[in-house]
Amino acid sequence: MTRVARGATVRKDAGLYGYERALRRAGFGAVAGVDEAGRGACAGPLVAAAVILPDGRRGEVPGLADSKLLTPLRREACYAEVVRRAVAWSVVVMSPAECDALGMHHVNITALRRALARLSAKPDYVLSDGFGVDGLGVPALAVWKGDRVSASIAAASVVAKVTRDRMMCDLDTEYPEYAFAIHKGYVTALHEERLAEFGPSPVHRLRYQNVRAAAARRGSFASAAPTEGVR
Numbered sequence: 649m650t651r652v653a654r655g656a657t658v659r660k661d662a663g664l665y666g667y668e669r670a671l672r673r674a675g676f677g678a679v680a681g682v683d684e685a686g687r688g689a690c691a692g693p694l695v696a697a698a699v700i701l702p703d704g705r706r707g708e709v710p711g712l713a714d715s716k717l718l719t720p721l722r723r724e725a726c727y728a729e730v731v732r733r734a735v736a737w738s739v740v741v742m743s744p745a746e747c748d749a750l751g752m753h754h755v756n757i758t759a760l761r762r763a764l765a766r767l768s769a770k771p772d773y774v775l776s777d778g779f780g781v782d783g784l785g786v787p788a789l790a791v792w793k794g795d796r797v798s799a800s801i802a803a804a805s806v807v808a809k810v811t812r813d814r815m816m817c818d819l820d821t822e823y824p825e826y827a828f829a830i831h832k833g834y835v836t837a838l839h840e841e842r843l844a845e846f847g848p849s850p851v852h853r854l855r856y857q858n859v860r861a862a863a864a865r866r867g868s869f870a871s872a873a874p875t876e877g878v879r
Contacts, residue, residue, distance in 0.1 A: 664712065667791065667798045671773050672703060678735065680771035681800025682760045682781065685715070685808035687752055690856040691826070691833035691849065692816050694742040694752075696759035697807035698767050700735040701800050709733060712802050714795040715809035727810040730803045737803075738766035739811050744853050751855065757781060763804075777801050823849045 668679045684696040701707035709729045711722055718726060731737055740762040747755050760781050764774060773787050777794035794801040813832055820829035825846050831839045833851075835858060843858065847866040852859045 664802060665708065665799045667775060668800055676773040678769060678772045679775060679800055680764060680767060681775045681798055681804045682764055683777045683795055683801050683804040683808055684756055684759055685812040686833065687756055689833035690835055690859050691852045692819060693744060693812065694747055694755055694759055695808045695812040696740045696763040697738065697804040697811065698763040699730060699737045699800055699803040699807060700767060700769055700771055701803055702733065702735050706733055709803060712799060714802055715805040723806055723810050726806045730806055736767045736769040737807060738763050739807060740766065744851050747853050748855050775801050819851055
């Protein structure tokens with residue numbers, strides 16, 4: 649990982665596009681943001697996205713913000729604008745089975761790397777949200793709460809979140825008893841209630857303690873995977 653590139657100064661009041669503007673001033677033309685959705689869920693896939701926004705006004709997405717701060721309708725509108733305006737964008741989906749096999753931190757980093765590798769244009773610099781991603785062959789920086797201070801990370805967060813939410817709504821039609829369309833696989837009172845009543849589905853992650861406890865009560869879905877806490 650690197651610090652912000654020499655010559656790139658980001659003021660605290662620079663706004664959502666401050667990192668990208670500073671890096672372009674320092675000579676990095678293509679700045680990619682990368683983020684994931686679903687790391688804290690106990691059911692469903694983990695989805696990572698990478699986005700390179702263009703310079704200038706075309707790269708300023710109306711209403712863009714951290715996906716968690718947007719309403720579902722606003723996220724969908726931002727998603728449409730991001731994929732229309734982006735120089736390049738990509739999505740990677742890691743299945744619940746891969747989450748169990750690799751562990752959440754490893755699967756998260758793997759997904760971020762794959763999303764960046766699938767971009768049709770190679771970035772000159774990479775910004776990631778919170779987690780550092782090494783071995784990319786280009787300078788990179790992990791930004792604390794990056795989806796709130798970097799436009800490219802925010803764009804990636806929107807693409808990842810919308811993609812995953814759509815997938816969870818599809819899973820809701822396959823497993824309607826779990827109400828995936830409502831809680832999207834995250835740990836809520838409703839999800840815990842359905843998990844206790846019906847036990848784990850094939851798309852639950854068995855590394856999570858609450859899922860394992862529900863499985864143990866029903867004597868099903870035995871797994872040797874290490875346990876991870878409810879997030």
